Amino acid sequence: MNDSQKSVSPEDSAKPIIEIREMHKWYGDFHVLSNINLQVQAQEKIVICGPSGSGKSTLIRCINRLEEHQRGHIIVNGTELCNDIKNIEKVRAEVGMVFQHFNLFPHLTIIENLTLGPIWVRKTPKKEAEEAAMMYLEKVQIAEQAKKFPGQLSGGQQQRVAIARSLCMNPQVMLFDEPTSALDPEMIKEVLDVMIGLAEEGMTMLVVTHEMGFAKSVADRVMFMDDGEIVEQNSPDVFFDNPQHERTKLFLSQIL
């Protein structure tokens, strides 16, 4: 694979920020993702839903190469993901990821968690990185906890720190893998509020979630996956009120 896709053309602004073409992935013999085609424009917000085991996590993890795909193309921000580690690191630096279980670094303080990427990947001077980090902590309303360790924070606070950690890298795209599923109900809202704020600022977002309220109010597009395929994608109005496929109808009837 080479960089032939990386042609810089005048209509660059219209180029999708993520482009996935005929992508397949297997775990051994198990065909987890089959024939995925997806284009995400800058500032688009996409919610991905589907039953457990349908491959939602696998799909968004392929976008920053936490999982490797075996066929097809994934092009992020003009860089094609292949075995070249330099390309992979470049894409990862541009793509923020928020995990279900936060995955903060427990041996570092909150502020150190936030500045790690900027200092060692972006080579930002420490002082500058800390100032930026404080700004993002304020944005997720947790600045007073900067000197604490992750283990001393509640789940909701940790997830907000995790979001801030990704934002510190100034990503082009944010991926969320069930960011609220590990949280107690009273903490879900504080995390969703931060995500809504981000969406309003125009961040490009791919969100795997079961929060259908969030999907209805924020998403530009809702995507339904089943059995490793994208079954249906539509604007939230159409998706929820007038689903096209039987499988989507069944799924919606179960969760709504």
Place this chain on the structure above:
Amino acid sequence: MPESTAAKREQLKPPVSNVGIIGWLRTNLFSTWYNSLLTIAMLGILAWLVPPLFRWVFIDSLWNSSAEACRDIDGACWSVIPNNIRFIILGFFPEGQEWRPILAMILLLSLVIYSKERSRWKKSLAWLWLINLIIMGTLMYGGVLGMPVVETSQWSGLPLTFLLSFFGMIVAYPLGILLALGRRSEMPAIKTLCVVYIEMIRGVPLISLLFMSSIMFPLFLPEGVSIDKVLRALIAIILFTAAYIAEVVRGGLQAMPRGQYEAADSLGLPYKHTMRLVILPQALKIVIPPSVGVLLSVFKDTSLVVIIALYDVLKTTMVTLSNPKWAGYSSESYIFLALLYFVFCYAMSSYSRKLEKELHTGH
């Protein structure tokens, strides 16, 4: 109203017999009939053992006398230590040059104590160590500033034990970490190499490695080339320790949740930074207790170098005892030696506990 609450509180005080010395005795020593029986039996044994031991150590003993005076006593002849301390500690280091190894040891110990504080773990500390290593080496070897050369064959006693154990550990630990990372590497060549190395070394006792380093290894060297004997022993100890450290560290790496790697990866952090900044600090913290176990046993196992005719502090003690004048006082000498080892081992393990506590961040 407040008064009556206070009165009620008064009544709720714990029964006297549950607190204080009596309470402690009751809950810990006399809680059941067999517990009481055990306690009484133990008291009996102590009463039978302790007084004679106490007499032997403190009352009937001599602390600083000639060997002749010791013939007439029933107690311990501690005099064997002060009379031979020069040889036990410094061995064959030339007369009149004693200040050099002593100064080197003081430097080493001060440096170790200075390095205990985590706030001092900076680059400058590494430089400090490097400079001091050169100074210590110069002190021991001499050849400059009017200090006569002392060949390493004359290095013996405690300085030799320190040299073999401290530098064995300091070099072996990073080497072990690299081996552990290598063993988990995705590159098959590196992985195989590390696995073979680790398993081979772990399949061989230290004694045979020392033998190999002192007897077999020189056979492979070209004519006229010889590598210093102490250095060869040191290398054997390093290679041996590194393999064990590698397995301990690998355990720590395996205990790291996958999410930590993924979080670091998704920031775009390259492998070396991921390891250095995210994975190793956590993994090494987990393995402090087993690492210290390995290091303690290395410290003690350095005494095995006696079999290749190096005179560490155990061997110098044995030499002292081979003098007919002092031959009968091995118990005293070995007790002294045991205390010496104990002091260092205990210091190491209590430091590791302190470190563990400091590194705990509430997760």
